[in-house]
Amino acid sequence: MKTKFNIEKFESQGISLKNLEIFIGEVIEEEDWEPMGPYPFPSATDLRDWDFKILKRYKPFYAPYDDTCSLCTLGKCDLTGNKKGACGIDLKATQGRIVLLACVVGTSAHVAHARHLYHDIVKRYGKDLPIDLGSEIEVEAPLTRLITGIRPKTVGDFEPVLEYIEEQLVQMADALHTGQEGSYLDFESKALHVGMLDSLGKEVADILQIVAFNFPKGDSDVHLVEMGIGTMSPERPTILVIGHNVPPALDIADYLIENGLEDKVDIAGICCTSLDITRYYPNAKIVAALSHQIKAIRSGLADVIVVDEQCIRADILEQARRVRAPLIATMDKALHGLKDRTNDDVDKIVEDLVSGKVDGVAILDSEKIGEVAVKVALKVHESRKDVKSLPSDEELKELVNKCIHCNRCTLACPQNLKISEANRIAKTGDLSKLRELYESCISCLRCEQVCPVNIPINDVIMKAAMPLIRNEKGKVRAGRGPIKDTEIRNVGAPIVLGTIPGIIAAIGCDNNPRGAKDVWLLVKEFLDRRFIVTVSGCAAINLGLYKDEDGETLYEKYPGEFDAGGLVNVGSCVANAHIHGAAIKVASIFARRKLRGNYDEIADYILNRVGACGVAWGAYSQKAASIATGFNRLGVPAVVGPHGVKYRRAYLGRRDREEDWTLYNARDGSEVRVEPAPEHLLVAAETIEEAIPLVAKLCMRPNDTPQGRQIKLTHYLDLSMKYLKKYPEDWYLFVRNEADLPLARKEELLKRLEDDYGWKIDWKTKRILEGPIRKVDPSFDPTNLERLIRK
Amino acid sequence: METPYDIGNIPGPKMARVVTPEEFVKQFKKAKKPLLIVGSEISQEELRKRVEKLIDLGITTVATGGSIRYFVEDGYDEKVEVAVLHELTNMLLDENWKGFDGEGNYDFVIFLGITYYLASQMLSALKNFAPHIKTASIERYYHPNADISFKNQFKDEKFFQMVDEIIDKIGEE
Amino acid sequence: MAELPVEIGPMYEGERIRAKQMYVEFGGPKAIGAELVQARSMEEVEDGKIEIIGPDLNEMEEGGSYPLGILIEVAGKDIEKDLEGVIERRIHEFTNYIQGVMHLNQRDDIWIRISKEAYGKGLNSLKIIGEALLRLFKAELSFIEKMQITFYTDPKKVEEFVEFARNVYNERDARARTLSEEDVEEFYNCVLCQSFAPQHVCTITPDRISLCGAISWFDARAAARVDPHGPISRCEKGELLDPTVYEYSGVNEASKEKSGGAIQRVFLHSMFGYPHTSCGCFEALAFYIPEVDGIGIVDRDYTGDTPFGIPFSRMAGQAGGGVQVEGLVGMAIEYLRSPKFFIADGGIRRVVWMPSKVKEEVKDAIPEDLYDKIATEKDAVDLESLKKFLQEKGHPVVERWKEMEEEEVEEEIAEAETTQIAQIPAQVSGMTIPLGGGMKIILENAKIHIDKVIIRRKEKE
Missing domain, CATH: 3.40.50.2030 (Rossmann fold)
Known part of the structure; x- marks a missing residue:
């Protein structure tokens, strides 16, 4: 709203005005819903301190996919062994640059999607369409509140939010140009910034479509x-x-x-x-x-x-x-x-x-x-x-017999499937090996292009797997959108008491190393253990493919509530923002932390307190890169499958470096050495058997109550025993006192602590006298931020 | 030049030299502190039994990718270390890492039985950022990111022959 | 200790055993059953003894429903009668820890199923369940020095046992109901929630259960015995400084210390002045409604509007985080049953509104003559109709309205840095420019160019 007014003459007690012209560019009525925090609409540098804090502990680990750089005409440059290119950039910074590029691309996809929806919806319903997610959701847009300080009331309130993201994205894309940023850490800080923008853009997109198209608003029993x-x-x-x-x-x-x-x-x-x-x-x-x-x-x-x-x-x-x-x-x-x-x-x-x-x-x-x-x-x-699609039985035989076993398909296969070998066996009439390929094959068609005898390999595999395909009938619970504030309140006590050991977010694409059943197994395992499991995107879809011994999919078996043993399908990729939202709401609801323009405080809160872990087992896209990076900046760790190392960068902590694991106690500013929890922000596992205990471990947090730690540790140990047949090497690091030990194995573990790790145990009272990194201090108020120290 | 097992995986000018088992053993014997890293593919029994022979020869071995469970079944778990390969590679990058024995980092790292593309990336990290370490792949795949590597072997028999040759040659002393 | 044939741990807690998977069941709809814990002297308990009176599992028919009594006798120098109920309630959790065993409900309402799979694995005797319970109880509750378990399966014996147990429950309930702050020397503080809300301190007394409704004075007492330095610890009652609002010197000191100085004083049973802090997991909220001078209660399961025209979630956003908010206090539903329920403010007779479900749930605690005078969402979800309803029904607060009008006194609100006043969202009011005397502003031929005007409400301290 622009205003201009003139005052020719005005005389009053104490004031005399003559020929006064007032021009006001814009009048913004700021609402009194919360005092503004330090970083509304943050630029990349506003949160750089926070980024550097997490990057210090979780150092970027780079695995280059290409040792050269060919982005400008000074090249092509050989950077092998961390050499510098003609522009002066070294291999490490190049990797950071590519990570930033992936995040910019991924975020652009989500934000352009949001912008497109915005235009479409404003055209159809106007800017005044209210944002109402029902009586059980007060914090309607946690990321928008947190990052921009805006509490959106109508669709039009998202306009400045989108403008902000778009402007920042251009700034960050600019940093990719040759001759700009040179430090890998600064590339990472920018990537984290873009990851945050990604989360915000997703929130805008999903809220827009929820309110405009009347999608479910957090209902747990959607169809x-x-x-x-x-x-x-x-x-x-x-x-x-x-x-x-x-x-x-x-x-x-x-x-x-x-x-x-x-x-x-x-x-x-x-x-x-x-x-x-x-x-x-x-x-x-x-x-x-x-x-x-x-x-x-x-x-x-x-x-x-x-x-x-x-x-x-x-x-x-x-x-x-x-x-x-x-x-x-x-x-x-x-x-x-x-x-x-x-x-x-x-x-x-x-x-x-x-x-x-x-x-x-x-x-x-x-x-x-x-x-x-x-x-x-x-x-x-x-x-x-x-229309003739797949080959007939007769044709299948002919096609298989054409194979000359040159192995070009195998060399071309990103999943390294032994196609030639499967054909060899198929020639004997046994299609079982070909059928086995179906589950892991992502139908990329690289094999078909290199086959010298033109076998439509995808179709051959599909034909062999016809019995499986016909049975591919399952159920998915429709995406429910946000987590309700009341649900967050309901899980408060069980999370504190450990009866809900953590929140798992199984998200992302389906470039799974050996099919989607692995994700199903992981999700089922954590649901059976009363974790809350949230899912979205392709991961959510694939869960519907598999049935248990009772012939039921997980969606039929487990309730859709955000509660112990609940399987919550938030919806599509953009609906992921509701998972960030749930973590943010924990801070706002339990601790009444101010959200408004207060990103680092909330991320710090989540990193130290909210036992959530993402799993993007089949991540493939640039969007998945920006999604994971957005979770990371907010303090949520993620585990990816083996293909995930192709993103080139991980954020790995080092449990063997004591100096990396200190926090402040916000009560008095003292520095406290803590256990490595969570140990990583982004890590890849090779197999699901390796990933499951790892995910359980990454749910531990420094603030765990003894009850909470006891149950988290129980699951960590039990899952290690179940999938790896051995206790993990590092379990003792998470024991603060005897109350943290799993009940059913308490004596056995006390004995191990004494024998294997040299701890001192008072066997009469079964108490630990010496050994742990620190004692349980119920009043410990962990933080990484100096500004939160109260004394 | 050998074709990378994943044909598009051409990292740059520095690609592994293809070696025979004999040449590999020569390099191995030059090493002061070698480390054998094995992964999920040792679920294949014929391969695992060969790894266990290498363990019996006293080579420090780490089970990654969840493969420890097979060693537990075979009664070898006390003889191997356990790690997540991503974590382990990260520690290897640090020249000052204390190693599993607390006495220092390794100088010759051998990859065997690990998912191809995962191993490739970890070898890339070591190639580019760990000048203190030489890497070798005795996989059935040609790994361009290693310093030395076997060439691609599509048939089990041939591949196992090569591994057996290694076992014999190392055991000769 | 011998290996048990089935696994034990919290991962089996959620296990459901359906009829077709079940080997046998105990209690439930088809048979009687009860479980009971009794404190004994050290001589009376033979540690580790497990006895089965009647047929054991392997002597039962597959698919059958049988009666069962579980008697757990405990001894230890720190064990007292008051802890029996606390120990007893853990039977449910620990039995569920056993793979292939499902335990529902408590006391004389128990329903236990053993799965065929577990039976097949060797869970063929109640002794194994006893063994597991012994192990878990002694690992968790270190004050149990000796423990023995008796399983009754003989129908006649079970009948006698259930009868006996019922008497014990009744006595126990009677004591719990009558036990009050005056009868005890110490209260307990629970700071479990500090893991999420760093300033919150729950004070638990016989008259005030924790806000989440999960930890009673008895529970807290047991927990403090197990781990005196843990999150639940003893709080000296100290001196009763103000008998109207129930301000105790001991509670003040403990709250000060445990909140890191954020909380200086606590009025245990008042919504005003220095009310108890709220965490985030409170079951319900008590809110003061100035327009009718009464108290409303809203629980988190209620999704509709309160008389303020806003739902629980919106109102709850203003409480929590370990902050003292006058007129808006988190509480357990059970607190409504306390004889000291906001007694300083008039107690239950000041309550004017609550959701119908809650009203039904606490019917026994509401005086008969008051019951119909408390409005629910069916009667009013706005202030006007609430006023009308209260007037029509002659709710006790209506008397107060007259006094209010006569005296027209401004409500006194204690000034305190840590105390906030509940603000029910209102519209932004106009802007005023304060001008002091002796100053004159003259602007001639002036142009004022303002890019952006942000109208911000003044922060209230």
């Missing part, structure tokens, strides 16, 4: 959705939606509803669009996670393919053509060379697609997409019945 390739029906026309930005899919659903076609045409989805469409339209099916994109297309069961943005195969048009499925591109970011037909007549577009005159079209107006997609699906369904 179950059908999932799996096996649920795709050859009998009904099917529209396959792929991507992350839901409005086009919504338009298809609306068209079906308005025209009474819900029973006539199916919507099936892949990736986050499928998660988001099912938050709106329960009839839609979730076909699969990202790695099944080619599998779903090659099944031939999709009559029309509609893509929006992110994680779409770059060769989608070629793949769609192969099964004669018309393709509709809907976003400016991913046009795939198709002609923009946005302003054409619907019937003309339909005719061109149905007749096969064009393979696909681009339509950038979501309100036309529904009509086109549905009409085309209805018309081509019959004519597509003769």
Whole structure:
């Protein structure tokens, strides 16, 4: 609001004004909901001190994927052995630079998505659409409050938030230019900054779609959705939606509803669009996670393919053509060379697609997409019945017999699958080895391109796995969105008392080293142990694939509440922000810490107190890089699978370096040496058996009560015994006194402490006399921040 | 030049020299403090039994990737160290690390039975940031990021033959 | 100690054993059962003894429902009768720690199932359950020096045992109900929540259970015995400085020390002045409603609006974090049953509103003549209708309104740095520019260019 006013003459007691002209650029009515903290709208340097604090303990570990740099024409430079390139940058800083680049790209995807939704929603509903997430959610946008200091009341309140992120992103992208930043630590600090922006952008995106499209608002008993390739029906026309930005899919659903076609045409989805469409339209099916994109297309069961943005195969048009499925591109970011037909007549577009005159079209107006997609699906369904997708039994035999065992496929396979070997056995008529590949194969098609005898290897594997594919039918609980404030309150006492040992967030993509069953195993293990497990994105989808001995998926077996043993599907990738949100709410609700513009204090609180650990077992994308980095800046550690080392950087702590593990006691400013908890901020494991105990360990925090530590340690030891058949090497570091020891093994462990670690035990009272790093001090108020010291 | 097992994995100008078992043993014997790191692929019994022979020869061995459980089953757990490979590599990077015996870092690190792409990245970290360590891959995969590496072996028999040769040659003294 | 055939640990707590997976069950809907802990003298207990009176597991038919009595006798120099209930309640948790054993409810309402799988693994005798319980109890509660367990499965014996146990429960309940702050020498402080809310100190007395509702004076007493330097510790009662609000010198000192000086004084049973601090996991909130001069109660399960037109979550955002907030105090539902429930402010008779579910739950604690006069969400979720309701029903607070009008006294609010006054969100009021005397501002031909005006409310101290 701009204001200008003139006062010609004004005379009053004590004041005399003449020809006064007042111009006010902007009037902002600041609300009194909380005093402003030190860092509203922080720039990268505002939180640099915090970053350097965590980077000191969790030093960046680099594993270069490329020893050279070719970003400018001074190169190509050889940086092997940490040499410097022509511009002066060394290999370490180059790695930090690439990490920052990945984070910038990933964050841009989420933020551009948020911005697109914002335009779309403002156009449809106006800026005054209220942000109301129901009576049980008072802290509606924890990240927005924390980072910008804004408490959004209407959709329009997100405008300055998006502007802020966009401006910061450009600044950070600028730092990538040759001749800018030179220190790896500063690249990391910037990457952390971008990770934080990513979390904020995701929150904006998900809240926007929740309020605009009336998605569930934190309901724990949301509906179950059908999932799996096996649920795709050859009998009904099917529209396959792929991507992350839901409005086009919504338009298809609306068209079906308005025209009474819900029973006539199916919507099936892949990736986050499928998660988001099912938050709106329960009839839609979730076909699969990202790695099944080619599998779903090659099944031939999709009559029309509609893509929006992110994680779409770059060769989608070629793949769609192969099964004669018309393709509709809907976003400016991913046009795939198709002609923009946005302003054409619907019937003309339909005719061109149905007749096969064009393979696909681009339509950038979501309100036309529904009509086109549905009409085309209805018309081509019959004519597509003769589409030949997978080989017949006879053809399979022939194809397998063609194999000359040159091993080029194996050298090309990112999963290192022994394809040639499986073919050799298939030649004897035994398809079991080929079938085994199905689970780990991500259908990247690198093998098909190098096969000298042109075997469609993906299709051969799919054909061999047909019995598995037909049974790929499961259930996913639709994404519920935010965690309610009241749920956070409910879990307060059990978290303090240790009966809820931690919060696990199984998130991210599905570039899993040996299939998604590993993630299922991890999630089930922690649910059975009464942890809270939150899931999102492809990880959430894949859980629906597997059933237990009772024939139930985890979603059917475990409640959807944010509570002990609850399995909480927040939704798509952008819904991840609700997991950050839950951690932030713990600080605001229990400690009544001020959120407003107070990022470092809250991150410090979370790092030292909130026993949460992320697991991104199959992370592949740049988005996953920015997501993990955003969790890390907020003080939440994450474990990735073995592919995760290709991100080049980890944040690893060193439990053997005593000097790294001191904290202040905020009560008196004294320095306290603590146990290494959490030991890492980002670490990769090779197998799920190795990861499960590691995740349990990373749930320990310096503030654990004896009850809490006892149960966390019990799980750590028990999971190590279960999966590694041995106690871990470092368990004793987490014992502060005898009350921390697992009850059922107390005597045995006291004995080990005495024998193996030389601790002094008073056997009469069964008390530990000497040994631990520190004693339990119930009043210990751990912090890394000097400004929080009270004396 | 041998093709990297993951064909696109061409890191740069410095790529591993392909060695025979004999050449490997020569390098091994020059080392003052070697360390054998094994991973999840030793779940294959034929490979594990060979690793256990190497352990019996007195080579300090670390079980990573959760592979310790197989050694427990075989009664070898007291003879091996346990670590997460990511953590272990991080410590190896530190020249002043005390090692498992508290007496100092290692100078020759051998990779065997580890998921290819994970091992490749850890070898890259060591190649670029740990000048104090020489690395060797006696995997069935050619590892360009190691200092020395076996070439790709697609057949078990041949690969095991090479490992056996190593065992014999080291045991000769 | 011998290895047990099944695993033991908290990971089995959530285990559910369905009918088809069950080998046998005890108690529950089809048979009687009870569990009881009795404190004995050192001579009366034979440590480690486990006795089964009646048939053992391996003598029972698969799929059957049987009666069961569990008697645990304990001795130790720090064990007293008051700890029996505390020890007894752990039976539920510890039995559930045993793989393949499910334990529901407590006292004479128990329901235990043994899984076929566990039986198959060798859990074929109650002795094994006894063995596990002995081990867990002695590891957790170090004051138990001797412990013996008797399982009754003989139907007649169980019947006698249940009868006996019921008498004990009744006596115990009677004592717990009548035990008050005046009867004891010490209270307890619980700072478990400091792991999340660093300034919060819970003071637990026989008349005031912890805010989360999980730790009674008896529980706290037991915990303090096990680990005197742990998060739950003894708090000297000291001198009763003010018998109206229940300010004790000992409580003040302990709170001062344990909050790091943030809390100086505590009025145990008043919402005003220096009320008890709130953590984050309080079961319910008591809130003062100035418009009717009464107290409202809202619990965290209630999702609708309170008479302020805002829900629990919004109101709770103003309490918590170990801060003293006048007129807004976290509490356990059970505190409503305390004879000292905000007695300084008029006690239960000052309560004007609570959710219907809570009202039903604490029906026994509300005087009969008052019950219908307390409004619920069904009667009022705004101040106007609440006022009307109270007037119509003749709630005791209506009397106070008349006094208020007559005297028109401004409410006195104690000034204290650490005390905050509850603010129920209101609209931003106008801006005033204070001008002192003797000063004159003259602006002629002036241009004022302001890029941005931020209107910020003044912070209240």
